[in-house]
Amino acid sequence: MPRQARLDAPGTMHHVMVRGIEKRNIVDDGKDRQAFVGRLGEVAGSTGTAMYAWSLMSNHAHILLRSGPQGLPTFMRRLLTGYAMDYNRRHRRHGHLFQNRYKSIVCKEDPYVRELVRYIHLNPLRAGLVKDLKELDRYRWCGHAVLTGRVKCEWQDRSFVLGWFGHKERKAVAEYRQYMKQGVPLGRRPELVGGGLVRSLGGWSAVKSRRQRGERVISDERVLGDGEFVARVLEEAEERVRQQLPAEQRAHEAMKLVEAVCKDGDVSREELRSGSRRGPVARVRAFLAGRLVRKLGIPQAEAARLLGVTTPAIAKALKRVGSK
Secondary structure, three states: OOOOOOOOOOOOOOEEEEEHHHHOOOOOOOOHHHHHHHHHHHHEEEEHOOEEEEEOOOOOOEEEOOOOOOHHHHHHHHHHHHHHHHHHHHOOOOOEEEOOEEEEEEEOOOHHHHHHHHHHOOOOHHOOOOOOOOOOOOOOOOOOOHOOOOOOOOOEEEHHHHOOOOOOHHHHHHHHHHHHHHHHHHOOHHOOOOHHHHHHHOHHHHHHHHHHOOOOOOOOEEEEOHHHHHHHHHHHHHHHHHHHOOOOHHHHHHHHHHHHHHHHHOOOHHHHOOOOOOHHHHHHHHHHHHHHHOOOOOOOOHHHHHHOOOOOHHHHHHHHHHOO
């Protein structure tokens, strides 16, 4: 199955997970950890990427961030490539250090910011790197200690996260720590990193309940949020793709779409362009009008020429099909 494209635009919140190739370590000692965290902060600053939560484990890392003007791929490429080169040089090794495809999930801020910060910052405790929350308060390789004020980190946006727990710093820190304590018994929280539908609804029980009621929910493996949020993210991504398509490629894609839809609808290209109002022809034409204009970014006048009707007819067809 082909890989899905990244969903990203400047200002998008992501939960990013990177893993060592074949589950091998990405850090071996304190110098490696300092190098990774140092580069994380350096690249965040130079790309305008906002950092909210992070945890560095032996063979993987979690990061909650908001992409900067250059986008997530630029940030990740500079972070991972630069660190891998330094790591290989230090340890006199060659080849890939990370899996070649990091995982990124677009996140709806409310209600997931608090949940994700807690999930990410409890990683060292779940993995046994620290024995309890008190020890996590002083653990340097995780953003939790920054939020509690035990470790200074200029590039981590501490105020944004604490703002979700209170307006005054002391109270916010206390509320945050209590929230962390409540999360310890919850375990690994697969609904935060598992399948798209499970994430959107908050667990398998909610999925089953919706299915029993016959309700359909839009979901996507790359998005953490409800159906409305998922739909908006996907539509915005499609719009960005449309804007980037060269005119020649856009025209080629349009012709392929017209041929495929005509074949499925048992309508010939000639009949489509004849202006016929026969039921099946009109339905195919209306459907194509929506797909050509809204999905491929074809101008209405160009769509009218392809479909054998006037530009006002395309406008009317778009109103009839709505947002389909």
